[in-house]
Amino acid sequence: MRVCGLEDIVPDTGVCALVGGEQVAVFRIGEKVYAIGNRDPFSGANVLSRGIVGDLNGELVVASPVYKQHFCLRTGRCIEDASVSVPVYRAVLEGIDVRILKLGEANVLSSAV
């Protein structure tokens, strides 16, 4: 479903979208978009969309604003603790529309938690 326009996301930041009752953190890196679960598994707060994005050893990551663990935007894997990960969603850019494919659909890449 369409969650917002590209211009609604300040470059190199994230927003949170409500997708089928689930909270999804959507990030804009340049002209590309990425989506992972918004819930920070370490604190339980729904805040990952508010983290700082960047890269660590070439991998795109967001840092949780609560306790600063890093989550890979492509895989949802936690860099500091391999046993923890967050769900990953398919985010696509159609024209200027940002779309997230609903949870439970075949397009979900992985959903480890």
Added chain:
Amino acid sequence: MRIAVIGNGMVGQRFLEQLVRHAKDKGAACDITVFCEEPRPAYDRVQLTSFFSGKSARDLNVVPEKFFEEHGLTLRLNDAVLGIDPVAKVVRSARYKNVPYDKLVFATGSNPFVPQVSGRDRRDCFVYRTIEDLETIAARAARARIGAVIGGGLLGLEAAKALKDLGLETHIVEFAPRLMSVQLDDSAGRLLRGKIEALGAKVHVAKDTKAIADGKTARNQLVFSDGTSLETDIVVFSAGIRPRDELARAAGIAVGERGGIRINSHCQTANPDVYAIGECALWEGRTFGLVAPGYQMAEVAARHLLGEMQLQFLGSDMSTKLKLMGVDVCSIGDAHGSTAGALSYVYTDEIVYKKLVVSADRKSLLGAILVGDAADYGPLLQLTLNGVALPEHPEDLILPVRTGGGKGIGVDMLPDAALICSCNNVSKGQICETVRGGVATLGALKKATKCATSCGGCGPLAKSIIDAELKKQGVAVSNHLCEHFAHSRQALFHLVKVNGIRTFQELISRHGKGKGCDICKPAAASIFASCWNEMILKPKHAPLQDTNDHFLANLQKDGTYSVVPRVPGGEITPAKLVALGETAKKFGLYTKITGAQRIDLFGARVEQLPLVWKELIDAGFESGHAYGKALRTVKSCVGSTWCRYGVQDSVAMAIRIEQRYRGLRAPHKIKMAVSGCTRECAEAQGKDVGVIATEKGWNLYVCGNGGMKPRHADLLAKDLSDEELIQYIDRFLGLYVRTADRLQRTSTWLENLEGGIEYLRKAVCDDSLGLGAELEADMQKFVDSYACEWKTAIETPEILRRFRHFVNSDEPDSGVVFVEERGQLVPA
């Protein structure tokens, strides 16, 4: 085993620490009683003068917390020992008749020597030995104008510093023809005298004081044998020390002809069950008036008493490094060249004086004197103690470095056995070992080995050894910010400022690599804010901000935020208090008074923040920057407006300071306080910047810290006018903002600052870096461009747009759930 210890000075305390440690290792049970005639346990007598430059009796304490309780020791304070009976093996004190012992230890120290001068018992005559002496001197000094110290040796100069710090016109009277005649030669003494006179004290050498009598213009008069005299209100005797051996003498235990309890190399007196350590002990006809040999004796005695015979006291190096009235003075080994055939090299430019004493074959260093520059003390001492072969031209060691030439004293030259910290007996080998065990900073080394924790003189050398060892291990001593920037924060600040860089894109493309991360982005944002003071939520800056700055509020564990409006100086009108309460009630916010005299409103959801702030701004509030690495608050006491004791208007000054520096972004948060009198109700000495009112103005303290690692602030300058105070704070903050590391509070910044507080004082008060005007101008520019971030935010639609939880829905975050506790809402 019952052990009685007489005296709880630095050496006595060290003995106790060694004793309980080794007794525990050996499983030996000891019943230890300590007699101390002073009202407080051991304190740092070496640093006694700092009592007048702002340190309190508590700062000088050297006893680990709960030491006596934890180890089951009995400490009898205020209880002087009156006699001992070495046959019955009992101690008689002022309060206890018969305290039996199996082993007895004298750690009685020494008494100040007061020469036979008529009138020496007059009311204004003092000695300089204990905190009580200092307090008495300070009390009398309050009603005095002039002070004279009799004695121009090491202790005399210390006492003179104290008188000067008390604001007296200070005179130093010395019997010998030069100052510090034991340690220095004529030329060095002359240079030292010049420096001390330049600091405002008057030196009178070759003066034999005959009598102290009623003065003509002052309370007293010193009468000299040459017929001259000196008017003074106060007289302090500081002409050397005499071992306190009277108890041993009375008990028939052998003492030396000129005093001192005779000991063998195990620190046993003539009575094998009685030991003597420290300044009261006489070994091979010598006494030792320094703390390092005392510490060595303490360890020898403690171990011997527990049955360990190997360790012996075999004399000690008496080299000294001192800062006397701000002048560096060092004396190493055979400073006078009294060894047969000794040669000497001297370099002086009338600012520094350096002398080397070398052996006849010019192969080894026997001693040295340094005045005015102590940098070479550590290396030269090591060359002397370890007999390291000298370079071909020994004079190179003291000549100023010219281009192309270089000094030959590297830490690699030193053998592992080289004793680096003589106070705490730490060798170069031990330091290297500790570094190999993972320690990488001087602070961590201090904790692990106690190295550099007593006199601190070996600190720079220890640091060089740490760095050299790290380098050897292939550990790059890196201060790089993160993987994206091979620069320190300080270097990045410089690049940003000099090149006028205003965006992260430009910064990382010119000076870094990759996309950045949550380390470098907030650091860059802070630097941009410090340099250019643009609104931090402009689109180009917003992605760099940590979530607190990004939403101008403090993130809590459940994803909600807390709001802290600014309450300058902690002064708030009833109307504003009501307004705060109304807003909190309306939005169901939990309220709590902070430690910084403000009110924190918790539980605001992200979409509520602009609504809350709209109300607060309408009520006259502005951002408190509780979310930023910025000035937080300037706490104040109520001051002279209401308080019976206040001497200045601390509230007005706190408000002035808070309004000047509000919003200043820095490497870390900054806290300040202003107290209206010396009672210090605002706790200014625990703040980054602390101001305490005096009768004459303001005393400025810096680099204090509460929190995890509390640090007492250092006195930077005294009796400042309002304008001077602001000027100094401008400069201090400017230097901190420019040079500190990321997330480095002022306390750790100072601890890592080469040259420490002295360097900082010169930079701020004497403008030694020549940066003063620039720092003040930068600060003024910042002050002039201040704007409340929340006011800007609620007036800027593109910023306001980000204050909602869902980009595609107005629903609140269902994850935020509250329950009621004590009448307020808290996270479930």
